[in-house]
Amino acid sequence: xxxKEREITDRxxxxxxxxxxxxxxxxxxxxxxxxxxxxxxxxYRDGAVYFHSSYEGxxxxxxxxxxxVSFEAETDVAIIAPADPTNACEWGVAYRSVIxxxxxxxxxxxxxxxxxxxxxxxxxxxxxxxxxxxxSDKIMKxxxxxxxxxxxxxxxxxxx
Ligand SMILES: Cc1cc2nc3c(=O)[nH]c(=O)nc-3n(C[C@H](O)[C@H](O)[C@H](O)COP(=O)(O)OP(=O)(O)OC[C@H]3O[C@@H](n4cnc5c(N)ncnc54)[C@H](O)[C@@H]3O)c2cc1C
Numbered sequence: 001x002x003x004k005e006r007e008i009t010d011r012x013x014x015x016x017x018x019x020x021x022x023x024x025x026x027x028x029x030x031x032x033x034x035x036x037x038x039x040x041x042x043x044y045r046d047g048a049v050y051f052h053s054s055y056e057g058x059x060x061x062x063x064x065x066x067x068x069v070s071f072e073a074e075t076d077v078a079i080i081a082p083a084d085p086t087n088a089c090e091w092g093v094a095y096r097s098v099i100x101x102x103x104x105x106x107x108x109x110x111x112x113x114x115x116x117x118x119x120x121x122x123x124x125x126x127x128x129x130x131x132x133x134x135x136s137d138k139i140m141k142x143x144x145x146x147x148x149x150x151x152x153x154x155x156x157x158x159x160x
Contacts, residue, residue, distance in 0.1 A: 001154065001156065006156050006157060006158050007154065007155065007156055008096065008154075008155030008156060008157050009155075013096075013155060014098055014153060014154075014155035015044065017073065017074070017075055017096045017097065017098045017155055018044035018049065018073060018098055019044050019123065020075040020076075021042075021073035021074055021075045021098070022041060022075075022123070022124060023039050023040070023041060023042075023073065024039070024040050024041070024042040024049060024051060024071050024072070024073045025037055025038075025039050025071060025072045025073070026038050026039075026040060026051075026059065026069055026070070026071050027069060027070040027071070027072075028059055028062045028063055028066070028069050029062065029066040029068060029069075030062055031065070031066070035070075036058060036059065036062055038058075038059050040052075040053070040059075041120065041123070041124045042073070042120060042123055042124075043116070043118075043119030043120035043121065043122055043123030043124070044119065044123060045115075045119040045122075047149065047150050048102075048147050048148060048149050048150060049071065049102075049147075049148045049150065050116035050117075050119045050120050050145060050146065050147050050148075051120065051145075051146050051148075052116070052117060052120055052143050052144065052145050052146075053143075053144045053145075053146060054142075054143075054144060055142075055144045060106070060144060060146075063104045063106070063146065064106065067103045067104045067105060068101065068102075068103060068104075069101065069102065069103075069104045069148060070099070070100070070101040071098075071099070071100055071101070071102070071148065072097065072098065072099045073097065073098050074095050074096065074097035074098070075095070075096050075097075076094060076095060076096045076157075076160050077093065077094065077095045078093070078094040078095075078159075079091070079092075079093055080092040080093065080094055080159060092158075092159060093158065093159070094158060094159035094160050095156075095157065095158055095159075095160065096155070096156070096157040096160050097155070097156050097157075098153055098154070098155050098156075099153065099154055099156075100150050100151075100152055100153025100154065101150075101151055101152060101153075102148040102149050102150040102151045102152075103148065103149050103151065104146050104147070104148045105146065105147050105148075105149070106144055106145075106146055107144075107145045107146070107147055110140060112145075112147070113140060113143070113145045114135055114140070116145040116146075116147055117135055117143070117145055118130050118133065120145075121133055
C-alpha cells in the first residue's frame with residue numbers, strides 16, 4: 001500500500017469492517033470479457049463471507065465456471081467539506097474499507113446453508129435475534145447460498 005499510514009494492520013479491525021459493512025462488491029471473471037462486478041448484501045464469519053442469491057443468473061453461472069473472485073466493502077463513509085468549499089482540492093472522504101480475494105463455493109449441505117444465511121442476517125440486520133429467525137424448507141430450497149473462503153485481504157482507513 002503506497003500510503004502506509006492508512007493501512008489497517010490489525011486483523012480484528014479488518015474483520016470489523018466486514019462485520020459492519022452492508023454491501024459487498026464482487027468482481028467475477030468472465031472469459032474474454034471485462035470482470036463482472038455485482039453488489040450483494042453479505043455476512044462475515046470465521047474468515048469467509050456469505051451471500052445469498054437465486055440459483056439462476058449471471059453471477060452464479062460465472063462463479064460456477066471460475067470460483068476465484070475479488071471483493072470490496074466499506075463502512076464509515078463520509079464526504080468531508082473543507083472550510084472553504086470552493087477549494088476543490090481540500091475536499092476529502094472518510095472511510096474504512098477492505099479489499100480481498102477468495103474462492104467462491106455454492107453450498108449444498110443444508111446445515112452449511114443455514115449457517116451461511118444466519119451469518120448474512122447477522123451482517124445485514126444485527127438487531128434481530130438470530131434464534132427468532134424462520135428459515136422455512138421452501139426458502140431453503142429456492143435460495144442459493146455462496147461461501148467465499150477469503151485467501152487474502154487488506155484494510156485501509158482514512159480520517160476515521
Ligand atoms: C445494495 C444491493 C444489495 C443487493 N443484495 C443482493 C443479495 O444479497 N443477493 C442477490 O442475489 N442480489 C442482490 N442484489 C442484486 C444484485 O446486484 C444483482 O442485481 C442480482 O443478484 C442479479 O445478479 P445476476 O448476476 O444474476 O444478474 P442477471 O439477472 O443475470 O443480469 C445480468 C445483467 O444485469 C446487469 N445487472 C445485474 N445486477 C445489476 C445491478 N445491481 N445494477 C445494474 N445492473 C445489473 C448486469 O450488468 C448484466 O448485464 C443487490 C443489489 C444492491 C444494489
